[in-house]
Amino acid sequence: KEIQGQVASFPITTPAELEQFRIAYVGRKGVIGDLFDALKTVPQDERKALGAELNTLKNFAQTRFNEFQALLENQHTNGSAQAPLDLTLPTIPNELGSRHPLSIVRNRIIEIFERIGFNVSEGPEIEDDWHNFTALNFPENHPARDMQDTFFIEKNPDIALRTHTSSVQVRLMETQKPPIRSLMPGRVFRNEAISARAHCIFHQVEGLYVNTDVSFADLKQTLYHFAKEMFAKDIKIRFRPSFFPFTEPSAEIDISCLICKGKGCNICKYTGWVEIGGSGMVDPNVLENCGIDSQKYTGFAFGMGIERITMLAYQIKDLRLFTENDIRFLRQFSQLS
Ligand code: PHE
Numbered sequence: 001k002e003i004q005g006q007v008a009s010f011p012i013t014t015p016a017e018l019e020q021f022r023i024a025y026v027g028r029k030g031v032i033g034d035l036f037d038a039l040k041t042v043p044q045d046e047r048k049a050l051g052a053e054l055n056t057l058k059n060f061a062q063t064r065f066n067e068f069q070a071l072l073e074n075q076h077t078n079g080s081a082q083a084p085l086d087l088t089l090p091t092i093p094n095e096l097g098s099r100h101p102l103s104i105v106r107n108r109i110i111e112i113f114e115r116i117g118f119n120v121s122e123g124p125e126i127e128d129d130w131h132n133f134t135a136l137n138f139p140e141n142h143p144a145r146d147m148q149d150t151f152f153i154e155k156n157p158d159i160a161l162r163t164h165t166s167s168v169q170v171r172l173m174e175t176q177k178p179p180i181r182s183l184m185p186g187r188v189f190r191n192e193a194i195s196a197r198a199h200c201i202f203h204q205v206e207g208l209y210v211n212t213d214v215s216f217a218d219l220k221q222t223l224y225h226f227a228k229e230m231f232a233k234d235i236k237i238r239f240r241p242s243f244f245p246f247t248e249p250s251a252e253i254d255i256s257c258l259i260c261k262g263k264g265c266n267i268c269k270y271t272g273w274v275e276i277g278g279s280g281m282v283d284p285n286v287l288e289n290c291g292i293d294s295q296k297y298t299g300f301a302f303g304m305g306i307e308r309i310t311m312l313a314y315q316i317k318d319l320r321l322f323t324e325n326d327i328r329f330l331r332q333f334s335q336l337s
Helices: 002-009 015-026 031-041 044-078 101-114 143-147 166-175 216-230 284-289 306-314 327-333
Strands: 126-128 152-154 159-161 180-189 201-211 237-244 247-256 273-282 298-305
Touching: 002 015, 002 031, 002 044, 015 031, 015 044, 031 044, 101 180, 101 201, 101 216, 101 306, 101 327, 166 180, 166 201, 166 284, 166 298, 201 216, 201 306, 216 237, 216 247, 216 273, 216 298, 237 273, 247 298, 273 284, 273 306, 298 306
Parallel strands: none
Antiparallel strands: 126 159, 152 159, 180 201, 201 298, 237 247, 247 273, 273 298
């Protein structure tokens, strides 16, 4: 009776007290265990009744132990046994990623050209010599091939990482009949040292329009439209004579500097102009190489670096930021899509 009283009133509020209780009353070596041992000394005729009482006591202690053990565990996981679920507590923040600035700009460029009837084409990043060079009018062993330092995968026959997305133009013209009006975004590779202004992996968007009566005026007006939509309504555009094996005539595309509006600053090296890409009328040889009648059709093509456009649009000074995955840099674009 006395021990039953002790078991009932033993204070259990902490895990340490629960352990003390276990050792004192539940364990084999506790008070109740001792009483069971003492049962041997009790005369035979009283032993059965006493044994039954001891069992009741033992179960009572075990039940109390189980109850408090469950209670303490519950407190541990819920903070407090009494505290009701608080629905006003703030949740654990669930962070969303953001689109990469290069993807934002690529999508924007695609949007602008889609609205004037261009579709989007893609091709393989590993190319053969024909699609990357020969069909584009790069003669074999011609120094023009050195303009684009190439990562070769195999020699004879040559397999390489594409140096420009012009290879996709070839694939399109080989498989489709004019009119062709397509935009070709993608990753390109050149064996160049990595710096703030150059990388060995970068992105281009090229465009191709082949139809009857396509003229240089169409090329100029298309790119002027693009520059206005992409950068600013009051932008100016200029074409500088240049050379590419696959276009004739060829021109470099410049836009007026967005920072100084043509007055001169260090972004445009005090010229008032910044280059955004190359362009030209598709060389008749290229059309013929791809099975398109150059007497009947003409075309224009252009190519721009997505990194370059992004740097101009957001005034980013170091191209390496695009591939470093620094979350402080990337997070700044989370409000854009
Ligand atoms: N393919 C050229 C380059 O990567 C760019 C270009 C494309 C020039 C189309 C003219 C016409 O440098």
